[in-house]
Amino acid sequence: xxxxxxxxxxxxxxxxxxxxxxxxxxxxxxxxxxxxxxxxxxxxxxxxxxxxxxxxxxxxxxxxxxxxxxxxxxxxxxxxxxxxxxxxxxxxxxxxxxxxxxxxxxx
Numbered sequence: 482x483x484x485x486x487x488x489x490x491x492x493x494x495x496x497x498x499x500x501x502x503x504x505x506x507x508x509x510x511x512x513x514x515x516x517x518x519x520x521x522x523x524x525x526x527x528x529x530x531x532x533x534x535x536x537x538x539x540x541x542x543x544x545x546x547x548x549x550x551x552x553x554x555x556x557x558x559x560x561x562x563x564x565x566x567x568x569x570x571x572x573x574x575x576x577x578x579x580x581x582x583x584x585x586x587x588x
Contacts, residue, residue: 482566484536484549487517490566491559493538497549501535509534513572517551519560536561 504515509525512518512534519538520526529537529546536545536549538556553559 484517484551487563487566488551491551491553493551493553493559494541495536495549495551497536499549500547502537505567506560507534509537517560519556519563520549521556521560544570583587 482503483499484497484501484503487503488495488499502515503517505513505517507513507516507518509520509528509532510516510535512532514533515535516533517536518532518534518537520529520543521540523543529548533547534548536551537546538551538553538559539546539550540556541554543550543552551559
């Protein structure tokens with residue numbers, strides 16, 4: 482998915498190359514090429530020099546970065562929502578499974 486498409490889905494803005502392809506999400510220290518990461522605590526900013534991530538989610542006033550960025554008021558929450566884009570929840574079926582056995586005292 483392209484970064485600009487993710488920005489639209491997450492309702493945030495982007496700076497840099499919006500055409501960069503994002504294939505997943507990961508924490509800043511373990512992100513690989515093609516992955517999206519985030520920076521919410523300024524003390525981890527130095528890790529951006531070492532990350533292999535393709536793009537980073539930051540606050541609107543976080544300054545300039547060498548990577549393409551998504552700008553969001555709450556980078557941590559936006560990253561959590563990005564996780565859902567790449568790893569959607571699996572719906573559980575409702576009802577009672579046909580092979581279920583119910584104890585006689587529970588009827």
